[in-house]
Amino acid sequence: MDTNWDIIVVGAGAAGLLAGISAGKSGAKTLVLEKNRKPGVKILMSGGTRCNITHNTDNRGIVKAFGNNGKFLHSPLAAFSVEETIRFFNQAGVATKVEATGKIFPVSNKALDVLDALLNQLKNENATLALETPVLDIDPTEDGFLLNTAINNFHAKKIILTTGGLSFPGCGTTGDGYKFAIKFGHTIKETQPALAPLKTDARWVHELSGVTIPDVGVTACINEKPLMQDRGSFLFTHFGLSGPVILNVSKALNSLSDFKNSSLKLDFLPSVKETDLEAKLQSLGSTDGKKLLSVALGELLPRRLLEGLFNLIGFGADRKCAGISKDERKALLASIKSKPINITGTLGYAKAEVTTGGVSLDEVNSKTMESKLKKGLYFAGEILDLDGPIGGYNFQAAWSTGFLAGSQANEQIN
Numbered sequence: 022m023d024t025n026w027d028i029i030v031v032g033a034g035a036a037g038l039l040a041g042i043s044a045g046k047s048g049a050k051t052l053v054l055e056k057n058r059k060p061g062v063k064i065l066m067s068g069g070t071r072c073n074i075t076h077n078t079d080n081r082g083i084v085k086a087f088g089n090n091g092k093f094l095h096s097p098l099a100a101f102s103v104e105e106t107i108r109f110f111n112q113a114g115v116a117t118k119v120e121a122t123g124k125i126f127p128v129s130n131k132a133l134d135v136l137d138a139l140l141n142q143l144k145n146e147n148a149t150l151a152l153e154t155p156v157l158d159i160d161p162t163e164d165g166f167l168l169n170t171a172i173n174n175f176h177a178k179k180i181i182l183t184t185g186g187l188s189f190p191g192c193g194t195t196g197d198g199y200k201f202a203i204k205f206g207h208t209i210k211e212t213q214p215a216l217a218p219l220k221t222d223a224r225w226v227h228e229l230s231g232v233t234i235p236d237v238g239v240t241a242c243i244n245e246k247p248l249m250q251d252r253g254s255f256l257f258t259h260f261g262l263s264g265p266v267i268l269n270v271s272k273a274l275n276s277l278s279d280f281k282n283s284s285l286k287l288d289f290l291p292s293v294k295e296t297d298l299e300a301k302l303q304s305l306g307s308t309d310g311k312k313l314l315s316v317a318l319g320e321l322l323p324r325r326l327l328e329g330l331f332n333l334i335g336f337g338a339d340r341k342c343a344g345i346s347k348d349e350r351k352a353l354l355a356s357i358k359s360k361p362i363n364i365t366g367t368l369g370y371a372k373a374e375v376t377t378g379g380v381s382l383d384e385v386n387s388k389t390m391e392s393k394l395k396k397g398l399y400f401a402g403e404i405l406d407l408d409g410p411i412g413g414y415n416f417q418a419a420w421s422t423g424f425l426a427g428s429q430a431n432e433q434i435n
Contacts, residue, residue, distance in 0.1 A: 022151065022173065026052045027434050028427070029168060029177035031156050031198065033060035035416055036402025036423035037183035038139040039101075043427025044181070045146030049434050051427075052177070053148060054170065056155035061136040062192040063185070067416070068124075072132035074115075075106050075420070076413040077123040083417050086409045093407065096388045097421035100428065106420050113138035122253070122265075124413050159201050165397060179430040181390075181399040183423060186376025187212055188403070198404045199379070205395040208381040210406040213275045214373030218263040219285070220366045225329050229257035232325050238288030239266050241273040245284070249273035252291050253411075257326075260368070265411040268374060271367055272408075275377060280366050287360045289322055295358050302350050310343030317342050322357070330356045375415050379406040390426035397433075401426040 028044045030037045033055035041053040053060075064072055076083065080098040084091040101109075107117055107125065115138045116128040127134050143150060151172070158169040165178040184198030199209050237255035241248045253266035262285070274283050290298060305317050315327045315338065328338050334352045345353070370376070380400055384393050392398040401422035409415050 022149075023050075024173055024175050026050050026175060026177045028052070028179045028181065028430050029054060029166070029175060030181045030183055030427070031159075031168070031201075032183040032185060032402075033057075033150060033152075034063055034183060034185055034194075034402060035061070035419035036185075036426075037181070038143060039420050039423030040181045040183055040399075040401050040427035040430075041148040041150070042139070042142045042146050043424045044431045045143070045148035046428070047431050048147075049431040051146070051148040052175065053143065053150045054154045054156055054168070054175075055150065055152050056197075057193045058153055060150060060152065061139065063189060063194065064136050064139075065132045066189075066192070067132060068126060070132050071126050071130045072135040073124045073126055073411075073413040073416065074110060074117060074135060075103050075125045075417040077119045077125055078103060083409075083414060086412075086414045087407055087418070090382055090407055091409075093382045093385075093387045093405075094418060094421065097390070097418070097425045101421040101424035103417060106417060109420075110135065110138060113142055122412065156197070156201075159204065161205075161395070178434055179397045179399065181401060181423075181426045181430055182404055183400075183402045183426075184404055186379055186403040187370045188214060188216075188373040188376045190370060194376075194403070198400075202380050202400070202404070205392065205398055207384050207392065207394060210378040210381050212376050212378035214367060214370045215272055215275055215377040215408045216268040216374035216411055217271050217275075217367040217369060218258065218261065218372055219267055219271055219274070219364050220261040220368065221362050222365050223261075223362055225333060226257055226261060226362060227259055229325055229329050230259040232257045232323050233264070234289060234323065234326065236291060237264075237266055238291035239270050240286040240288075241270040242284045242286060243274075243277075244282045247286075252288075255287075261364075262362070269410045272377070272410075274364060274367065280364050283364045285362045285364060287362060289326065289357050289360065293321070295354060298357065299350065299354055302345065302353065305342040306345060307343075310341060312342050313338075314340045314342050314345075330360070374411065375408045376403055377406075377408045379404050382406050389429040390422055391429060391433075397430075399426040399430050 027049040030053040045051040185194035238252040256264035402419040
């Protein structure tokens with residue numbers, strides 16, 4: 022393999038593949054290096070192997086989702102918007118669909134189709150992909166960079182670091198890029214796992230493992246003080262809680278070293294007012310007195326959940342709708358509308374969707390993705406101090422920053 026290149030992209034994930042495509046588009050001699058045996062491993066496992074490509078919103082919606090750091094994405098999104106992302110994949114043969122949650126997936130529900138489209142486009146732009154080629158070190162040269170790999174030494178006029186963060190290290194994202202960034206003077210904002218499932222020692226939660234609820238209101242609390250609220254799909258697991266809404270609110274608890282006073286408050290029926298639910302419970306006593314309470318409420322919530330909640334407040338599985346006292350009704354309402362669960366921790370980087378923290382945005386030119394400290398060094402994707410919620414937002418940031426980094430690096434050469 023040739024050892025001299027115009028542009029070398031380090032990391033063949035979402036941002037890296039788009040950067041390679043964009044860099045090669047106008048003829049720059051481009052090499053994408055990947056340490057794994059296969060590229061795009063996180064793409065393949067994302068969205069339950071369906072790949073949530075982006076979100077059905079405009080550029081402002083993407084920016085807003087990233088909070089205070091979102092303004093950094095104005096230029097990348099101007100270069101490669103949500104609309105252009107969808108067009109790119111459609112033209113590459115991946116038909117897309119918008120689901121009720123606003124998430125955009127391939128019609129085929131196959132992440133492999135997304136990855137194949139990217140690899141085909143990379144090939145079409147004459148960019149070269151080298152697998153099982155981990156970068157061990159990077160040194161500056163008079164006219165670029167020397168990359169020392171386990172296979173060979175490569176020289177590039179420009180390099181783009183798209184090595185990701187620390188989340189899902191089993192996929193190869195072990196923070197390699199941070200040490201290279203530090204070597205060139207960059208600051209790494211404190212990293213933590215984000216969008217991670219939560220653990221609890223509440224046995225009743227473990228016993229409900231496998232129960233899913235499409236819409237639950239969740240409030241993350243410290244010392245019972247609310248920190249963050251969200252609602253969405255929810256899953257009980259053998260270790261605790263997961264699902265999109267849990268991953269999103271976990272961000273509020275990420276920085277805790279001690280989870281002793283952390284908890285969630287769950288509203289299992291966020292679309293039903295407490296007064297309306299109370300009225301329903303009262304009416305059931307007179308209209309369906311002989312019916313099992315779990316059956317009567319089964320149209321609203323999974324029966325296994327109801328039986329679990331009943332057990333906690335002392336109701337038997339055979340409890341009828343008739344004869345529920347005011348205090349019992351109050352206890353049932355509380356367990357459905359504001360059920361507290363203590364949290365003992367997260368599953369950490371091993372199961373976190375993304376990494377919060379990373380290369381300081383103050384040291385990267387958002388209009389070009391080039392380092393402000395080292396000319397010819399570019400960044401894109403999760404290596405940056407950018408993390409958004411579940412829903413395709415993080416992929417959009419990867420596509421957009423990758424595209425801009427590749428096109429700007431190419432422009433500087435040509």
